[in-house]
Amino acid sequence: MADNYKFSQDYELIPPQKQRSYPISTTEWNLIKKRINNIKDDANLWQTVGSILVGTAVPTLITALIGDFKNDKSTWICWTAFWVTAIPGGLAFYFGSQQRKTQNETKEDVLDFMNIIEERFASSLQGLVILSAKYGIEDKFADVTILLNSLITEDKLTILANNQNLGSDPYPGKVKQLIVDYALNGKRETSTITEGATLFIG
Structure with a gap:
């Protein structure tokens, strides 16, 4: 089928890079989905109510302090x-x-469970595999x-950490970090530069 293609110049066809996958049971997968589904952002409702009430209280306080009332x-x-x-x-x-803290703990619980799955397979990985890598700072990665x-x-990686x-550039004007979680011959490590x-x- 490749013979049907004609090019004005010679091209080298580059095959896609091989990717690795984690086979997990359907029970574990459904558990992850259930836990993620249970994460609800109820904190915003409380903060909205609080903003409305405090917004009403401030002008009332000012009126009480400087108001010239005719009677008690x-x-x-x-x-x-x-x-x-x-x-x-x-x-x-x-x-x-408090609700926000609870939600963050719930998210961490899900991430911990996913890390357990990664750990299970990391010991069987040979050579160098990047499990996760992010570039940025604060909440922008x-x-x-x-x-x-x-x-x-x-099985070697060398790279200068810069935007190019x-x-x-996930956060212009800020000095960023490259955080890499990897497995090298079954041993899991983290490197930050x-x-x-x-x-x-x-």
Whole structure:
């Protein structure tokens, strides 16, 4: 079928890179899906309610402090309105932060389970395999796992960590890091270098 193609110049057809996969049981896969499905972002609801209540409490407080009321009843109503909105607003923010912690713990639980699966197969891997690699800083990272795997030569990897070699600048103006989780002859390791440094594995 390749004989049907005609080119004006000679081209070398490059075969796709071989990829590795983790075979896992359907029970484990369904468990991962169930745990991810249970992660719900309820914290935003609490924070929205808190913002509304606190937003109402602030002008009420200002009015209570500088308002020129003609009788004590008006002053009492103003202060009552402040406390009725401020206290529930503060509690809403607190519940939101606690909910966020719970969600982060749930996500970590799922990631830990996925790491267990990786560990199970890492011991059987020969040579050098990049399990995960990310380039960036803070919460802005680019996934460069496939890229680094394609650069492995004779179970060795050498790369200068910069925007050009890693394909993008996930956080312009910031000094980034390259974090690589890999298995070398069945032993799992993690290497972290700063932008501008050279990574040597193998």
